[in-house]
Amino acid sequence: MTKEDLDFKATEAIRENRVKLYIFKPSGRKMWIVVGKHGRYLVLPEAEYCTCNDFFFRVMSGEKPTCYHLLAVRKAIQEEAYSIIKQEDTSYRKILEELLSSKAENKTTS
Ligand SMILES: [Zn+2]
Numbered sequence: 001m002t003k004e005d006l007d008f009k010a011t012e013a014i015r016e017n018r019v020k021l022y023i024f025k026p027s028g029r030k031m032w033i034v035v036g037k038h039g040r041y042l043v044l045p046e047a048e049y050c051t052c053n054d055f056f057f058r059v060m061s062g063e064k065p066t067c068y069h070l071l072a073v074r075k076a077i078q079e080e081a082y083s084i085i086k087q088e089d090t091s092y093r094k095i096l097e098e099l100l101s102s103k104a105e106n107k108t109t110s
Pocket of ligand 1: 041050051052053054055067068069070
Protein backbone atom coordinates (compact mmCIF):
# COMPACT_ATOMS: atom_id res chain seq x y z
CA MET A 1 0.00 0.00 0.00
CA THR A 2 1.42 3.35 -1.04
CA LYS A 3 1.31 6.60 0.86
CA GLU A 4 -1.50 7.73 -1.48
CA ASP A 5 -3.56 4.65 -0.64
CA LEU A 6 -3.11 5.33 3.06
CA ASP A 7 -4.12 8.96 2.53
CA PHE A 8 -7.16 7.89 0.57
CA LYS A 9 -8.31 5.41 3.19
CA ALA A 10 -7.75 7.94 5.97
CA THR A 11 -9.79 10.58 4.13
CA GLU A 12 -12.51 8.04 3.45
CA ALA A 13 -12.70 7.12 7.15
CA ILE A 14 -13.13 10.79 8.05
CA ARG A 15 -15.75 11.35 5.36
CA GLU A 16 -17.70 8.29 6.48
CA ASN A 17 -17.65 9.54 10.03
CA ARG A 18 -15.62 6.63 11.32
CA VAL A 19 -13.20 8.68 13.41
CA LYS A 20 -14.52 9.10 16.92
CA LEU A 21 -13.33 10.88 19.99
CA TYR A 22 -14.72 9.45 23.19
CA ILE A 23 -14.70 11.89 26.08
CA PHE A 24 -15.27 10.47 29.52
CA LYS A 25 -17.03 12.42 32.23
CA PRO A 26 -16.27 13.74 34.75
CA SER A 27 -12.54 13.03 34.33
CA GLY A 28 -12.29 14.46 30.80
CA ARG A 29 -10.26 11.45 29.74
CA LYS A 30 -10.10 10.99 25.98
CA MET A 31 -9.97 8.00 23.68
CA TRP A 32 -9.66 7.96 19.88
CA ILE A 33 -11.41 5.18 18.02
CA VAL A 34 -11.46 4.44 14.31
CA VAL A 35 -14.11 2.09 13.00
CA GLY A 36 -12.45 -0.07 10.38
CA LYS A 37 -13.63 -2.79 8.06
CA HIS A 38 -12.79 -5.53 10.55
CA GLY A 39 -13.51 -3.87 13.83
CA ARG A 40 -12.87 -0.84 16.00
CA TYR A 41 -9.36 0.26 16.79
CA LEU A 42 -7.97 2.26 19.62
CA VAL A 43 -5.56 4.91 18.36
CA LEU A 44 -3.11 6.86 20.50
CA PRO A 45 -1.97 9.71 18.25
CA GLU A 46 0.57 11.12 20.74
CA ALA A 47 2.20 7.74 21.19
CA GLU A 48 1.85 6.89 17.47
CA TYR A 49 0.12 3.68 18.36
CA CYS A 50 -2.84 1.74 16.98
CA THR A 51 -4.32 -1.63 17.97
CA CYS A 52 -4.87 -2.96 14.43
CA ASN A 53 -3.03 -5.95 12.96
CA ASP A 54 -1.44 -3.83 10.28
CA PHE A 55 0.22 -1.78 12.97
CA PHE A 56 1.49 -4.83 14.85
CA PHE A 57 2.76 -6.73 11.84
CA ARG A 58 3.75 -4.11 9.30
CA VAL A 59 4.29 -0.77 11.00
CA MET A 60 6.31 -2.08 13.93
CA SER A 61 8.51 -4.09 11.56
CA GLY A 62 9.16 -0.97 9.50
CA GLU A 63 7.41 -2.31 6.40
CA LYS A 64 4.90 0.52 6.44
CA PRO A 65 5.32 4.06 7.75
CA THR A 66 1.93 4.07 9.47
CA CYS A 67 -1.52 2.52 9.35
CA TYR A 68 -4.43 4.49 7.97
CA HIS A 69 -6.22 4.64 11.34
CA LEU A 70 -3.40 6.62 12.85
CA LEU A 71 -3.29 8.83 9.79
CA ALA A 72 -7.07 9.31 9.93
CA VAL A 73 -6.93 10.47 13.55
CA ARG A 74 -4.10 12.92 12.79
CA LYS A 75 -6.00 14.33 9.82
CA ALA A 76 -9.24 14.47 11.78
CA ILE A 77 -7.52 16.50 14.50
CA GLN A 78 -6.06 18.90 11.93
CA GLU A 79 -9.36 19.31 10.14
CA GLU A 80 -11.48 19.09 13.29
CA ALA A 81 -13.53 16.46 11.50
CA TYR A 82 -14.51 13.81 14.00
CA SER A 83 -17.52 12.82 16.07
CA ILE A 84 -17.48 13.32 19.78
CA ILE A 85 -19.07 10.65 21.91
CA LYS A 86 -19.62 11.41 25.55
CA GLN A 87 -19.40 8.57 28.01
CA GLU A 88 -19.38 8.12 31.74
CA ASP A 89 -16.08 7.35 33.43
CA THR A 90 -17.63 4.12 34.66
CA SER A 91 -17.77 2.83 31.05
CA TYR A 92 -14.09 3.54 30.38
CA ARG A 93 -12.78 0.18 31.50
CA LYS A 94 -15.51 -1.75 29.73
CA ILE A 95 -14.94 0.04 26.42
CA LEU A 96 -11.19 -0.38 26.69
CA GLU A 97 -11.51 -4.08 27.44
CA GLU A 98 -13.90 -4.51 24.53
CA LEU A 99 -11.44 -2.84 22.15
CA LEU A 100 -8.54 -4.93 23.34
CA SER A 101 -10.42 -8.23 23.40
CA SER A 102 -11.92 -7.73 19.93
CA LYS A 103 -8.35 -7.65 18.68
CA ALA A 104 -7.44 -10.90 20.40
CA GLU A 105 -10.51 -12.67 19.07
CA ASN A 106 -10.01 -11.14 15.63
CA LYS A 107 -13.71 -10.42 15.31
CA THR A 108 -15.02 -9.34 11.96
CA THR A 109 -17.56 -6.74 12.91
CA SER A 110 -17.27 -4.29 10.07
ZN1 LIG B 1 -4.36 0.94 12.65
